[in-house]
Amino acid sequence: MFDCDAMRENMPLLLTESLDPVQREQTHQHIETCPICVAEWNAYKETWLILDTLPEVAVPPRVKQRFLAEVSPAMVKTNVVPFRRGRTARWLAQAAAVVVVGSSAFYAGHRVAPRTQLIPTEAQVTAIQPAAPYYSIAESRVLPAASISPQIEGRPDIQNVQFSDASPLNQQIGVSFDITSHVTVTGRPTDKSMVRLLRYVLENEDRESPSRSRAIDWVRATYAHVGNPDPEITEALANVLRNDQHQGVRIKAADTLQSLQSTMTDGTRDALVEALKNDPNPAVRIKAVEALAKLARSGVALDPDMVDTLRRKASQNDENVYVRVKAAEALSSIQPR
């Protein structure tokens, strides 16, 4: 799947013969062996041909002037000499369109979670939709130079720079690099995009501990005041509780789940039960049992596995006394159903 994603990213460049020889060979080899990518590649080629057959329509000078005035007033000059689009310009437009289609497909594929394996079908182009007006936070992207502002501001931190000039015939070059950019996303805590972003931060950050710990603190402070926070937030915290090796982070995750229990899902409750059963840190077990006790007091029906876990914890002689007491308190609140 990872290969397919990478190869699909390469397809627009393959089409414009902008890949270096090694990548070009790899991409061709992959396409020959992967039925899904064959269909994708055929669709790209078909799109390319369709674009080639489209009639050229000259942009009226007034429309062009208004457009430029909208996007960059400073660039509007009254003494601009109009020029006719040559073959190179049309070729670039075709490449840009393919990149837009490819990027949209890549973005859409990454945005949908969980990822689903589709049954291979023959790809057909029925319509070309404009790209959604979203800013995509993606691992990698391919951009035509025309889409980048000529003003490079703020001394961006660019690393791992690579150059490519796959085909000297077409005047195209490529510059690849890693860039660390600072992005501020604003929105309401209930906005789906914000929820997804926070979920990503909680679950996927590589440089984990200080920032994940801070992220949990921030999530608690923010969502404690939101009536019904999105269940994705509690699910993300449940995943942290299940998977984080850092005990301090797990303690915070369990503690935060306790304060966000109005939107707990079955998976979240299972994570708390799992933590109560197996977490080696007694403080995590305390937070888990406190969260379950609070759930029981609120009248939520606990499933038999939870009740059984609480019962066993209450009677477990080698368990911390406070955990046992809290388990017993939770049991005293339960009304069997």
Add this chain to the structure above:
Amino acid sequence: MLRISLAAVALLSAMQLFGASFATSTRVVREFPIDPAGSVWIDNPFGSVDVIGGEGNMVSVTVDRVITAPDATSMKEASDNIGLSFEGDPKVRLMRTLLPPGRNARWTVAVNYVVRIPRSVNVKIGSKLAEHIRVAHVNGSVTVNGFSGTLIMEGVNGASAVNMVNGRIIYDYAQQPVSKAQVQAVNADIDIYLPPASNFSWVANTLNGDILTTFNVRLPRFSGTIFHGAIGKGGPTINTETMMGRVLVLSKGSNASQAQSMRQNSANHQPVPSDVMLQPKQIIQLPYFIGDFTSVASIADVTVGEVRGNARIETGAGEVELGAVFGQCNVTSLGGPLNLGDIMGALFAHTGAGDIIVRAARMGGQVTTDGGLIRVIVAGGPMTLRSGGGDIIVRQFAAAMDAETTSGDITLTGDPHQRTLKVTARTLQGNIILNVSPRFGADIDATILTTDPEVNELTTDFNGLTVRREQVGNKTRIHATGKINGGGERVELYAEEGDIQISSQNITPIKLATPKQ
């Protein structure tokens, strides 16, 4: 006739309008042959069960099914979905109430069983919610597994094993016990009534309640929280264990007010600090306490706004919250969070598990948890902080600081008024962040041991450190040494699988209010 029907419809509508519900009852009666040494198993989640031993070789069952529903549709749904099952053969007879999984919460059902059996038959009962479960005059073995309700064991001479969560358990022996009894509960009280001349061995265990009896107990002793004693000449063991309830063993003819606690009146019991679990439960809520405050309890929730003297609290489990302590503060808990305010004397705080928050430790002290976060806002004197797993955060320390956690981040911020401070911080899995003022001077010895040297790094805002990297087995050691701002006290930092950050910040000092005596 039409008038009557209209009236009935109007009445029904009015009942529904006011939230009234309907109840219907049906009865099923069955009889089955059974072997004298056979078994009867009853599985009835909701409703009472009466099992009465007698003569003969037949099991006679009477089941009343009472359904309560707010309307006819729910009533029909309930009636169609609740079943009774009678299975087995003369060796084992199984009778069950069958309920649909994920049933509609709009209707409720109570299925009440009255089962008459030959006295020698063994009995096994499973229940969730019962008004009562009563087993009477049975010489066979009895097993009861229930969740909530009152269990009455009356004249049961066979061995018994009882496990309940909530409710109450009553054993009423018609004659002295001749078989073992194993009684376990979580929140239920256990009452046992026996003839005065009984001979048996008694084992009792409770965390929260008390162990009481009107019998003269021979050889009483505690092993941890478990009490052992002999009544009369001893004999079969009656084991009574309830976590949060109390155990009462009464000689018939006496009453509960005459009972003595085995915890407090144990002849051989000499109070020592480690036997906190033998002390009774306490719940203390005081706005202030003048003088030295002492509390020792097995389970205690202690909240005191202000202690104008020393404070000594020892608890097996519970939450401790002290607003201010004018003298020394010594808090030991086997489990539970500690929330301590402004401690003016030396502080010693330990919990077996749970977070510890200290607003101010003016004279410093020692704070330890076997698992949990430690957060100290102001440390005025030298402090030792230890966590078995969890973060350690100190917002401002003005004296030597020694912090160590098995797993977690350590964040320490030095008092900006101090030009140098001795610091030892050690985490076996996590990061260390040391924030100090730009003019802070120290001899730095910082070490990172990591399997991923590309990710874990040592960063500092100060010049003067020499960083060396060396391979130790499959790990890389990043070791930074040197003097910052001309040197000073030794600052020793050690992090495994984490970062170390020594940052120079203009820190705003935290000022503590002067207490009013």
